[in-house]
Amino acid sequence: MQCFVRSAEAGSFSEAARRLGMTSAAVGKNVARLEAGLGVRLFQRSTRSLTLTEAGESFLHEVRDSLVSIQAAVDNLASAGGQPAGVLKVSMGTGFGRTYMVPLLAPFLAKYPAISPDWHFDNRQVDLIAQGFDAALGGGFELPPGVVARQLAPAHRVLLAAPDYFKGKKMPTSPTDLDALDGIFIRSPQTGRVRTWPLRNRANQQVPVTLRVRMTMSDPEAACEIAQMGLGIALVSMPNALPFMLNKSLIRVLPDWYVDGGSLSLYFAAQKLLPAKTRVFVDYVVEHFREHDLARRFSAF
Structure with missing residues (x-):
């Protein structure tokens, strides 16, 4: 069957x-x-x-x-001794997975030793049902039939640049100043195109991103590393931006403005009898986000 x-x-x-x-x-x-x-x-x-x-x-x-x-x-x-067991196949973005999910592996397995992780690090959206994934983490995905999403945090994107990039340049004070500056854009792994995002502020005013397209990358972490070299302004998601902002190698450009990409969510099959291995993984990730206040930290505000 x-x-x-x-x-x-x-x-x-x-x-x-x-x-x-x-x-x-x-x-x-x-x-x-x-x-x-x-x-x-x-x-x-x-x-x-x-x-x-x-x-x-x-x-x-x-x-x-x-x-x-x-x-x-x-x-x-088939769970071992009444404990959740089996192969847990999960898809997640490369940078996000390595920074935020890999550190969870040891404590998760200490609690559920009979689960065998099969984690796939890819920035592409997967077909959860057809490809046999138990869960996927990501943002801005279309919700296909038979799949539900548990929202974890906002999927905000921000503008980042190295402090040295503005030597000899005027620091932008409004979105209209961006058209004179170089942009490092992220190419969509699904369409291969650079998506046109509108910037918005707390008053919900919206304006287009008018940065010059200096280069495009398929990976947001690579875009941040290139921005560190002073080669332009990157537009990346908060989870990718946060480590660079914390070590002060990158600063926010136009900190009152951001891109709203929807929600960062945990996706899994919509079924009444969810496998125990999937159920405990979902609960563990949700609790981790709550304990570490990641929804607030991933917000652009």
């Missing part, structure tokens, strides 16, 4: 096999056994494509949610 659902989501046996850690032949044989047992063809196969039949579409609609619940029940039943 799992081979069928993952093959339908992926559109190929080979991609489903990669996600399941199986061979393509094994996935194909499992789907063939399911079809034989049901007495119907679920897929139309060709050398180039794998598409669902009408019966396959109907069957997928009926079984997908049930499969998730069954997997959660199996995971919970």
Whole structure:
């Protein structure tokens, strides 16, 4: 059943096999056994494509949610000595994960030793359900069907520069002064484009970011490191900006202005019976954010 659902989501046996850690032949044989047992063809196969039949579409609609619940029940039943157990597959941004999540690993595993972390550090949004992730951390993601978000903190972005960048230059006092300065922009890993963000202030006035595009980067931590060299002004999220601001290698430009990127959230499957390993991870992260006041620290105000 799992081979069928993952093959339908992926559109190929080979991609489903990669996600399941199986061979393509094994996935194909499992789907063939399911079809034989049901007495119907679920897929139309060709050398180039794998598409669902009408019966396959109907069957997928009926079984997908049930499969998730069954997997959660199996995971919970298999927990070691009544403790949460199993592989915990989580996606998170590279810089954010290394700075804020990796330090949680030792105390988390001390409390839940039967959980085996499988953490993926990537700035791209993942398909939580289709790619088999238990959870993902990020901001500004579209919420797909079957996924819920637990808000952790605001996803604010701020303008940063090295103090030396303004030697021989006028420090901007309003957004209209930015058009004479160099910008270090972040390229979206999803679209490959530089997103046009509006700046806003406490009065909710909005103005465009008019920095000259001096360079673009795909990683916010790299943008901050380049800004340290005095090469321009970076627009990055507060979690990425905070370490550089604390060590005073970067300062905020126009501190009364920021970009509102929505919320930094923890994403996981929307199901009544959440696997114990996922439930305790969600609770642990939420409690950590509360104890360390990260929602306030990540705010641009």
